[in-house]
Amino acid sequence: MPGGLDTHAAIRWRTAAKAGENQGNQGKAEPMNLFADIRDAVADSIEALGRDGGLPAGLDPGNVTVEPPRDSAHGDMATNAAMVLARPAGMKPRDIAEKLAQRLAGDARIASAEVAGPGFLNLRLAPEVWAGVVRTVLERGADYGRSDMGRGQRVNVEFVSANPTGPLHVGHTRGAVFGDALASLMRFTGHEVTREYYINDGGAQVDVLARSVYERYREAHGRVPEIAEGLYPGDYLVAVGQALKDKVGDAFLDRDEEVWLDEVRAFATEAMMETIRADLASLGVRMDVFFSEKSLYGTGAIEAAIEALREKGLIYEGGLEPPRGKTPEDWEPREQTLFKSTEFGDDVDRPVKKSDGSWTYFAPDIAYHYNKIERGFDVLVDVLGADHGGYVKRMKAAVAALSNGRVPLDIKLTQLVKLYRDGVPFKMSKRAGNFVTLRDVVERVGADVTRFVMLTRKNDAPLDFDFARVLEQSRDNPVFYVQYAHARICSVLRKAEAAGFDLTAAADSGPGLEDEAEFALARKLAEWPRLVEIAARSHEPHRVAFYLYDLASAFHSLWNRGNEKPELRFLHEGDAAATAAKIALPQAVAVVISAGLAILGVTPATEMR
């Protein structure tokens, strides 16, 4: 690397204007997102070249990206600028790349810029840049990687929303973890996030619940419960029946349903929601809003939502075509109230009101989403089980219609969780009501493990959850592997403190990076802000889990390099300067691991047991 490098300039590379964003940082304006900064530099170069005639003026750098190359032999960062601009500039990609390379070579951060392949520009950054990344991490601490990408946009993440008829099960667990992590992720990227649960307390299923609880109530009075086909048989209702007895005594005994139905339904629903809230709490999930479907009935809310659609000319009375293919025996044309969802990409218009005049399930859902829009959210996210796949197009259509296209609705479907124990499928008894609950899972493996494992797959891929394997302490268990990295660092820091080293000095004296394994780790740290933004933009929190695994891997790798090269170890007995130089990097890694785990809702381990 050039000996005459102005390290001072290299560290303080932010222009004065940009540094303004970082006021209150005592003038130490280190970059937050290195990739964004270098991309800015490329864009600036394009503009400058446009001014002095090297390139046509006014080129749009919108599609220019700066990203880590697949192969690190290609350098630290690569930009596609020349290829993207070739057509609008009317020039050959490699010619553009050459001009950019010359320009960028004047940037103190950039050690070399080489044209490669069809017109890639491969950039190698000055060693000081990577040391600067480590310092930035230590300065920012838990805020490193936080961004204002969301610009305060109000996001509503609706998740779990299980029917209030029983405790949460494994499927809900995945949705709960996903939604919660996504909410944290979006908050980290500058969105204002509301976690919301939609209580389906308005449909027939809560009547069934009430009748089921009534039988348990009778049971509490010493009667034999009659759990008819279709009622909920689960034991968890026994206590609810008892509680009902404690509350109302024998007031409902041997009375007609009309006497007790409303009250028992309300009582049972509340009891179930208490259970569900406790289930969520055991996972560390806290909702901001519980929204009751029932609150939409009798208040004109549904009517208003349908009316809003009608005003847009999207509601009509009519019949649907019989289903294509074989027509069911009992099919007959029926007049009903339909929403023109086909105008927004749905396959067929959807009924909102049945021929008997009652609402379909779709109607309150429309009203609920209308309510979210009216509450002023800018972005809606629904996290649903994959069995709701058929619902996606019509709901997106409704939201597009009601918000005039202003509010995007993203529906994330979480696929099945398959349970195993030591590779053997976990058989659930066919007896209805006997399923593996969220509590079962959390009690067996703990909330941290549950959460991390649930995020080691994309939401739309099925997930295998093996009770034995997730507790295994080996490299192929990502939870352990990441936690182990963090614990190792904590162990080192404990020893450093015990040896009397001043850890706060490490950040100031700065890391001395020399080995490729150290640079690799610093590069990984530099990717964090970028990774966070990509994950938030695509609503994919699993990317955080995968990143942490990669980061841990780079760390373990460096750790073992210390076997061959003792000078790379983090602790150097009796040598404060050497220790300060080496300990900053693992400190920074610990900061990012705990920041990442915080987004996933996982507590970092400080030691392994």
Added chain:
RNA sequence: GGCCCCGUAGCUCAGAGGAUAGAGCAACCGCCUCCUAAGCGGUAGGUCAUAGGUUCGACUCCUAUCGGGGCCGCCA
């Protein structure tokens, strides 16, 4: 019959339209007098299901087909 998801190494899976497609496991070969070897390094392993299309460039986007899974089959 319709809709949704998936198809990448023997297995489980990553992969913002970029270069020679990457990890882990399993296999094989190495590394502990040294901060936790609960770890690390290396070798081997591929028609990214198939066929078209879009473009400077496709595992990635579009269409069709095949295969696996799921939901629905009608007042969803």
